[in-house]
Structure formats: structure tokens, C-alpha cells
Amino acid sequence: MEGIEHKVKETVEKYDLISKKDNVLVACSGGKDSTTVLYILNKLGYNVSAITVDALIGNYTKQNLENLKRFCRKENIKLHVISFKKEFGASLCYLRSILTQKGIKLNSCTICGVLRRYLLNKYARKLKADVVATGHNIDDEAQSILMNLFKNNIELLARLGPKTGIRKHKNFIPRIKPLYFVSEKEVIKFSKERKFLVNYNACPCRIDAYRNHVRKLLDRYEKENINVKKNIINSFLQVLPVLKKNFQTLKEPNVCNKCGEPSKNKVCMACQILSKLK
Structure with a gap:
């Protein structure tokens, strides 16, 4: 078993992420990370299927979807395709333009992230998934840790x-990150060696300037001080049990009055966005 596959196996077993009996739904974009997760979990013998949310971002998502369909056919993996058009009546870009016309300033990443998470949870429940596996790697997690620390979002940090x-x-439906200790460079190398048909370019709508700034900051430090990202993760994991314990005393999240999805507020973020489109 190769390095990255061994890391995933160790992570799954150490943190008891899934068992061979679980119905594992892998959230896929057609990119390198989620395709790698899907491939490895399937190879390790877990009961996996894939789900993708098509936000209809021109040729970018069109090609990603075609790549993902080919991959799933080759590996004999069931793929569920959810479309913004079918669910919301329009593409991400059109939804954003309507909000902009109404003077509501939300960038594409925010809109897409909120609506995508809403759909993933909704359909994971419908498909009776035990967990949803995502393609977040050590780079993504280190960035998220710092972003929440810098913004004093301690409850988000604990999640x-x-x-x-x-x-x-x-x-x-719980989310798991099998690539938690795998770097982006390792994923790129792994997917290229196996000639996965994936798009290595970033989403053309990605304008999360804050995450980009933190990403560049971490990459620069990593060049000067090896294992910076790994050290951030390991330090965080030592304090994570305390963080979770502090917030476990809070009452269970409510459900959205409109859609019934879990929400801290009376109306979830997805329904708030969708109501502004009317």
C-alpha cells in the first residue's frame, strides 16, 4: 500500500471515521482531491457512492461533470448528480446576478458554499448515507484553522x-475528511501518476480573497519552515477535545422553520439566500 493510501487508512481507523458497513457518500467536484478520496475509499473496500452538485459554471463544471461520470463508470461507482438548475431554477452565476441587482453583496463562493452544503445534507439524508466524505486535505484544514483563529470564530473552529x-x-449527516493528513502536493502527485482525468485549475468564480491570502501566507512559511501546516494540525488536534467539550453544553441546533434543515437560526442561510431571490 502506497504512502497516501496508507495515510488515509490510518486516519480512517485512528479516528473511527467509517466502518465497512457504513453507506459512505463521497462529495465530488470532479477535481483531484474528491476523486482521490473516492478512488482510495473504494479501493480499501468501503461501501461508497458519489454525489456531485452541478452549479452550472459554464465549461468548467460541464467538463468536471463529464470527467467524474467517466471515472465512476470506469470504477463501477454509483454517481448521483444534483443540479442548481433543477433545485433552484438557475445557475450559480444567474443567482448571483439577481442578488447583485437587488443590492445584496454576496460573492459566488459564499452563495455556492451555502447552497451546496444545503443540498449535500438534504440528499445524503434521502440516500440514507451514514456519512459524507469530502476531499479536504491538510492544506485546506490548516487554512481553515488560521482563518477562524484570526476572526475569533471559536465555535466554527471547534467544528x-x-x-x-x-x-x-x-x-x-456527519462529514469526514479522509485526506486530513495528506498534503495538496501529495494529492496532485498521486492523481497524476494514476492519470485521473481531472481539472487541476481553480474554479473561475473563486474570489475568496481572505482564504487566498491565508493560503499564500502558509505556503510562504512552509517554504521557509518545513512542516508548518502539519504542526498547525497537530497542535490543533491537541486542543480540539477541549474546544468541543466547551460547546457540547449548548443546546441542540434548531431546525429551519422553512425547510427543516439543521440551523442555529430560525431560518437557515440557504433559505435566507433563496428568499432574497424572489
Whole structure:
């Protein structure tokens, strides 16, 4: 078993992420990370299927979807395709333009992230998934840790880790990160060696300037001080149990009055965005 596959196996077993009996739904974009997760978990013998949310971002998502369909056919993996057009009646770009016309300033990443998470949880529940596996790697997690620290978002910080969340909720399907200790460079090398048909370019709508700034900051430090990202993760994992314990005393999250999805507020972020489109 190769390095990256061994890391995933160790992470799954050490943090008890999944068992061979679990129905594992892998959230896929057609990119290198999620395709790698799907490939490795399938190879390790877990009961996997894939789900993708098509935000209809021109040729970018069109090609990603075609690549993912080919990959799933080759590996004999069931693929579920969810479309913004079918669910919301329009593409991400059109939804954003309507909000902009109404004077509501939300960037594409925010809109896409909120609506995508909403759909993933909704359909994971419908498909009776036990967990949703994502392609977040060590680079992504180190960035998220710093971003939440810099913004003093301690509750959001406590939700991070190999298995996300603080408290269980009957309507929320847990998320896991099998690539938690795998670097982006390792993923790129692994996917290229196996000639995965994936798009290595960033989403053309990605304008999360804050994350980009933190990404560049970490990459620069990593060049000067090896293992910076790994050290951030290891330090964080030592304090994570205390963080989770502090927030576990809070009451269970409510459900959205409109859609019934788990939400801290009376109306979830997805429904707030969708209501502004009317």
C-alpha cells in the first residue's frame, strides 16, 4: 500500500471515521482531491457512492461533470448528480446576478458554499448515507484553522477536525475528511501518476480573497519552515477535545422553520439566500 493510501487508512481507523458497513457518500467536484478520496475509499473496500452538485459554471463544471461520470463508470461507482438548475431554477452565476441587482453583496463562493452544503445534507439524508466524505486535505484544514483563529470564530473552529461537528443532530449527516493528513502536493502527485482525468485549475468564480491570502501566507512559511501546516494540525488536534467539550453544553441546533434543515437560526442561510431571490 502506497504512502497516501496508507495515510488515509490510518486516519480512517485512528479516528473511527467509517466502518465497512457504513453507506459512505463521497462529495465530488470532479477535481483531484474528491476523486482521490473516492478512488482510495473504494479501493480499501468501503461501501461508497458519489454525489456531485452541478452549479452550472459554464465549461468548467460541464467538463468536471463529464470527467467524474467517466471515472465512476470506469470504477463501477454509483454517481448521483444534483443540479442548481433543477433545485433552484438557475445557475450559480444567474443567482448571483439577481442578488447583485437587488443590492445584496454576496460573492459566488459564499452563495455556492451555502447552497451546496444545503443540498449535500438534504440528499445524503434521502440516500440514507451514514456519512459524507469530502476531499479536504491538510492544506485546506490548516487554512481553515488560521482563518477562524484570526476572526475569533471559536465555535466554527471547534467544528473542524477529521470528523466535523460538535453535537449530533438527527437531520445532519456527519462529514469526514479522509485526506486530513495528506498534503495538496501529495494529492496532485498521486492523481497524476494514476492519470485521473481531472481539472487541476481553480474554479473561475473563486474570489475568496481572505482564504487566498491565508493560503499564500502558509505556503510562504512552509517554504521557509518545513512542516508548518502539519504542526498547525497537530497542535490543533491537541486542543480540539477541549474546544468541543466547551460547546457540547449548548443546546441542540434548531431546525429551519422553512425547510427543516439543521440551523442555529430560525431560518437557515440557504433559505435566507433563496428568499432574497424572489
